[in-house]
Amino acid sequence: MKGGSVRIGLLGTGPWARIAYAPALSGHPELEFTGVWGRRKEAAGELAGEYGIRPYPDVDALLADVDAVAIALPPSVQASLAVRAARAGRHLLLDKPLALTSEDGRGVVEAAEETGVASVVFFTTRFGVETAGWIAEQAVEDGWFTGSAQWLGAVFSGDSPFAASPWRHEKGALWDVGPHALSVLLPVLGDVEQVEAAVHGPGDTVHLVLTHTGGASSTVTLSLTAPAHAAGVSVELRGEAGVTTLPERSDGPVPALARAADALLAAARTGRPHPCDAAFGLRVVEVLEAAETQLRSVLDGE
Structure with a gap:
């Protein structure tokens, strides 16, 4: 991926997809906002209509038509779809947390490493x-x-x-x-x-x-x-x-997400990982998992 516009698809149709992802992707000068898939077909059709893009009833059909995907879905859903997209050779613009278990997060990292795709996790504060x-x-x-x-x-x-x-x-x-x-x-x-x-x-x-x-x-x-x-x-x-x-921060989520997209494009073109890549996202998940284990032990009276 060296130059020209990059075709990107959006997975997700919820509030965050509407507030941040769709406007950021559609307004980015180097991205061609190609299509959207959602777990609710009606919502995908509605969002696609707002931006004049195609609603996809099937994830794999969308993956076949793009170079990258942005995922705005709950973390338990994001992890498996990110693995699927990486194995299809699609670069990954992900949201936090990467996953809800280190096992699932590690699956995303391994899939990205094996296929050589770039990844950026959108930690909002890191891109303000x-x-x-x-x-x-x-x-x-x-x-x-x-x-x-x-x-x-x-x-x-x-x-x-x-x-x-x-x-x-x-x-x-x-x-x-x-x-x-x-x-x-x-x-x-x-x-x-x-x-x-x-x-x-x-x-x-x-x-x-x-x-x-x-x-x-x-x-x-x-x-x-x-x-x-x-x-x-x-x-x-x-x-x-x-x-x-x-x-x-003086800016909202849309400009910050546009900068995260810039970071993904740079990582894809240079092969140099961004500091907020999936591996960093996994490390954050590991720390949260350790904290959750401690919280659970307190509740259990250990």
Whole structure:
């Protein structure tokens, strides 16, 4: 894949596909938004009609007509379809979390490696202009002592488009917003060496204590059930360079996803993996899985 427009298909027709993926793919100057497949044929037809593209009743038929796929589906569904697409030789624009088990995530990584396709996982904060720049600046600083991340949402109240999401209700904040927090902390503080503690708070809130290979420790608080007026995101780092905090993003998900598509195109054309590839997505899943195991052991009284 060297030049010219790249044909890309979309798997998924839910709120995130409509809010972010479809507008980002259709507006990208180097992508030819070719078609859409969804688990509900009526929804696929409706979304396809909005963008003047073809609705596909069959995944394999869509894969035969494109060079890459973007997947906006629940993680348990995404993993198997990503493997299927990779084995068909299609580059992968994926969402977080990559999967809900490390076994499923490893399957995606292995399929991508075996076929040589490029992959990018869309961790929103990693592709915001201000936030991506801030992460890159902190990653080259030495001497970080500790970090603190809070990702607090009020997803199940008000008019959130994700209020009825079954997988979010089942898996909670750990799996929905936990990937965002880890996507910021890992490139700066180093890989997670150990999940030292994982405990429950109110609602689906969880608190994590992590140690990192760079020598720093971090604390993470995650929730989808925070009071609306208490919701928000903050990341603070402290070390020899002083104290710094994650800036607010000025752009929405569509420009950020367009930059993720840029990253996928660059990885496909150069053969150089992006830092947010499927392998990084798998590492995030492994950390979340370790935290979930600890949370379960607390509930079981071990």
